[in-house]
Amino acid sequence: xxxxxxxxxxxxxxxxxxxxxxxxxxxxxxxxxxxxxxxxxxxxxxxxxxxxxxxxxxxxxxxxxxxxxxxxxxxxxxxxxxxxxxxxxxxxxxxxxxxxxxxxxxxxxxxxxxxxxxxxxxxxxxxxxxxxxxxxxxxxxxxxxxxxxxxxxxxxxxxxxxxxxxxxxxxxxxxxxxxxxxxxxxxxxxxxxxxxxxxxxxxxxxxxxxxxxxxxxxxxxxxxxxxxxxxxxxxxxxxxxxxxxxxxxxxxxxxxxxxxxxxxxxxxxxxxxxxxxxxxxxxxxxxxxxxxxxxxxxxxxxxxxxxxxxxxxxxxxxxxxxxxxxxxxxxxxxxxxxxxxxxxxxxxxxxxxxxxxxxxxxxxxxxxxxxxxxxxxxxxxxxxxxxxxxxxxxxxxxxxxxxxxxxxxxxxxxxxxxxxxxxxxxxxxxxxxxxxxxxxxxx
Ligand SMILES: Cc1cc2nc3c(=O)[nH]c(=O)nc-3n(C[C@H](O)[C@H](O)[C@H](O)COP(=O)(O)OP(=O)(O)OC[C@H]3O[C@@H](n4cnc5c(N)ncnc54)[C@H](O)[C@@H]3O)c2cc1C
Numbered sequence: 001x002x003x004x005x006x007x008x009x010x011x012x013x014x015x016x017x018x019x020x021x022x023x024x025x026x027x028x029x030x031x032x033x034x035x036x037x038x039x040x041x042x043x044x045x046x047x048x049x050x051x052x053x054x055x056x057x058x059x060x061x062x063x064x065x066x067x068x069x070x071x072x073x074x075x076x077x078x079x080x081x082x083x084x085x086x087x088x089x090x091x092x093x094x095x096x097x098x099x100x101x102x103x104x105x106x107x108x109x110x111x112x113x114x115x116x117x118x119x120x121x122x123x124x125x126x127x128x129x130x131x132x133x134x135x136x137x138x139x140x141x142x143x144x145x146x147x148x149x150x151x152x153x154x155x156x157x158x159x160x161x162x163x164x165x166x167x168x169x170x171x172x173x174x175x176x177x178x179x180x181x182x183x184x185x186x187x188x189x190x191x192x193x194x195x196x197x198x199x200x201x202x203x204x205x206x207x208x209x210x211x212x213x214x215x216x217x218x219x220x221x222x223x224x225x226x227x228x229x230x231x232x233x234x235x236x237x238x239x240x241x242x243x244x245x246x247x248x249x250x251x252x253x254x255x256x257x258x259x260x261x262x263x264x265x266x267x268x269x270x271x272x273x274x275x276x277x278x279x280x281x282x283x284x285x286x287x288x289x290x291x292x293x294x295x296x297x298x299x300x301x302x303x304x305x306x307x308x309x310x311x312x313x314x315x316x317x318x319x320x321x322x323x324x325x326x327x328x329x330x331x332x333x334x335x336x337x338x339x340x341x342x343x344x345x346x347x348x349x350x351x352x353x354x355x356x357x358x359x360x361x362x363x364x365x366x367x368x369x370x371x372x373x374x375x376x377x378x379x380x381x382x383x384x385x386x387x388x389x390x391x392x393x394x395x396x397x398x399x400x401x402x403x404x405x406x407x408x409x410x411x412x413x414x415x416x417x418x419x420x421x422x423x424x425x426x427x428x429x430x431x432x433x434x435x436x437x438x439x440x441x442x443x
Contacts, residue, residue, distance in 0.1 A: 008036040009428055011138060011150025013124045013357065015039035015114075017046060017107055017410060018156040018396035021065040021417035023114045024075050028066075029418070030425045036150070037114070038142060040123035040157075044111035046104045049179045050205065052212045056097040058204065058276075059410040063244075065110050069414040075113070080106040122146060127153065127357055129364075129389050136390045151431065152424050155355060156395035159342035159408045162350055167200065167338055170309040174316050174335040178205050181337055185216075193217040194334035198318055200306070201339030202226035204234070207275040207283055209337050214286060214298050223299045223331065225320065230302040233277055235269040243267045243404045244411040252403030253377055257368075260403070267404040272341065304329075309336070342408060346400045347371050355397060364389060375401040378423035379416070391427040393420055 010026065012019045015037045026035050041048075066073035073079075077098075081087040084105075090098070111118070122142040130139045130149075138153040161177040176184050188194065197220060199209045206224055213222045224231070242248060243263075252263055268274075283298070290296040301320075307328075308319035318331045343352045347370040354362045354373060358381075366374040366382040374382055375398055383389040395416065398406045405412040 005132075005147055005149050007133065007135065007137060007149045007151060009033040009151050010035040010154060010424055011140060011148055011152065012037040012154040012156060012395075013127075013140065014156040014158060014396075015044045015111060015118050015120075016156065016158055016396070017065060017413055018158075018408075018416075019154060020044065020107065020111050020114070021413045022154060022156070022395060022420055023117060024066055024073065024110065025069065025414075025417040025421035026424070027114075028070060028073060029421050033425065033428065035117050036148060037118045038122040038124050038140065038148065039118055039120045042121050044108065044118065044120070046107040047100075047179070048104070049181045049183065050208075051101050051104055051182065052208055053101075053215070055100045055208050055212075056095065057100050057103045057410075058097070058271075061098050061103065063410050063412075064106070064414065065410075065417075066414045068412070069418040075110045077103075077106055080109050083109075119146075119148075124157075124357060127155075127361060129361070136388065138390055138392070150390075152391040152393070152427060154393045154395050154420065154424070155357060155397070157355060157357060159344070159397060160352055160356065161338075162341045162343045163338060164340055164350075166306055166309050167336070167340070170311050170316065172311060174311050174314075175309060175338070176335070177338045177340070178209060181209065184335070188335050189217070194220050196221040196223070196331070196333040198316070198331060198333045198336040199224045199339055200226075200336055201341070202228050202231050202273050202275075202302075203339050203341060204275040204279070206339035207231060207279045209339055210298060210300075211279060211283055211286070219297065221297050221299070221333075223301060223333070225301050225304040225306070225318075227305055227323070228273060228302060231280055231283070231300060232269060232274040233280055234271070234274040236276075240267065240270050243270060245405065246412060246415055249402050249405050249412065250377075253401060260400070263403065271404060271407060271409070344400045345373060345375075345394075345397055351400065355394075361389070361392075365392075372400070377402075378419055380423060380427075391424070393423065395420060 010033055019037050023035060026033055061077045064077040066075045081090045124140045125143045126141045128139050130137055137149045137151060140148045161179055163171060167175055197213050199206050210222050210224045252260060287298050303323040304320045305323050306318055307321050310317045315332050316336050320329045347353060353371045364384055364387045366384050368374060379393045379398055381392045396408050
C-alpha cells in the first residue's frame, strides 16, 4: 500500500477549457477545496491541431471561461486582452469574432494560473473506486504509472473523434481526424506540396481545411467530399441561438428522449454539418475564379459516400458511390482529412455509451434501458442500485442529456463550471457532515 499518495477533494481528468473553467470556479467559490488535474498534453492547449491561420472562433468571445458566471472575474477574455496591452487594438479590429489563435492564447494564459494544480504529460489510463485511509476514493493511474487519489472525480477528456466506416479501416498517417491536422500536415508535406488531398465532411472545419490546404498549396487538387447534397450555411438566427441559453438546457433536460431528438434535429444546423457564410463565400469565390481561369483545383462533391478506403504506398485510394445517381467513382490522393465530427454519449451509431476511460465502471453506473448513462442535471453519474461509488461527474460530454448548449463548446461552459463546483462542494460537505464547510465565496 502506498501511504504517501495524497488525497485531493477534486480530481480532474483533462485540462482543456471545461476543467480550466472548473478550476477557476473552484478557486473563486470554494477556495478551501483541494484540486488536482491530469492533462495528457505537455502543456494545456485549446485544439492545437486546428489552429489555422485566419480561422476565427465560433462563439461570442465573452462566452468565455468565466463571464456568464462571474463577469467580475479576472480570468475573462477582456481582462486577458487588457493584461496583454491589446484591448483597444483588438476592439478596433473590423471583425466580429477573434482569431482562434488569439483565443487559444487566452486559454493558455488562464491555464497558466493553475500550473500548481495541474500535472501535464499525465494521460489517465485507468480509473477504479478504492477504499483507502478509511475513505471511498477514486484511484486514477496514468500511462506513466503514477497514482492519484480523489474524493470526487470530474472526467473532461473532450469528446471522442467520430471516424465513420470505411475510413476506420484505413486510419493512420494518411487518413486521419482533423484533431491531428497540423502535426500530420507537417510530416506529410516536409518534402513538398501534395498532389491531391481529400477533405471528408460538410462542417465548418471541412470548409476551413479546404481553404487552408488551398492557401498553403495553391497547385494542389483539394476535393471536399460530403454525404449531404452540398455545403450548407449555419443557422445563425438569434431565435435559434436561444438554444444556447441555460433555460434551453433545463427545457431539453426535462424532455423525453424522443422529444430531445426532435429538438436536436432543429438545433443541428446551428452547429453541425454547416459552415459560416464568410468561409462558404470564400470557398465558392475561389472555385468560381478557378473555373474562369480554366484551371480548377478546388472541388466540392456532394452526395458522395465512400465505399472503400485503402492506403497503398504514399497514396490513398477512395472509392465513392454518388448517392442519387448510383455512379461509382475513384479518387487517388496523398492524404485524407476527416472532418467527421465527434461522438456524443448514447446508444446511436454515431454515439458511444460511455467515454472509453469509464468503461470499467459502466456496469456499476445507472443506465437507461438502451444503455445510455443516466446523467443528473448537475452532471453527476449515479451508481446503479445497490452500488456505492464516490461522486463522479462528466464535464463537456453531456450534449445528449443537456442539449446543444452543452456541446463541446464554450457557450455555457462557465455556467456549467458553476453548477459543477456547487455540486462538488455539496457532495464533499455531505461526506464530511461533521466538518463545517465554509460557505461559498460570493462571486
Ligand atoms: C477545430 C475545432 C474548433 C472549435 N472551435 C470552437 C469555437 O470556436 N467555439 C466553441 O465554443 N467551441 C469550439 N470547438 C468545440 C471544442 O470542443 C470546445 O471549444 C472545447 O475545446 C471543449 O473543451 P473540453 O475541455 O471539453 O475538451 P478539449 O478541448 O478536447 O480538452 C480535453 C483535454 O483533455 C485532455 N485529455 C484527454 N484524454 C485525457 C486523459 N486520458 N488523461 C488526461 N488528459 C486527457 C486532452 O489532452 C485535452 O487537453 C471547436 C472544436 C474543434 C475541434
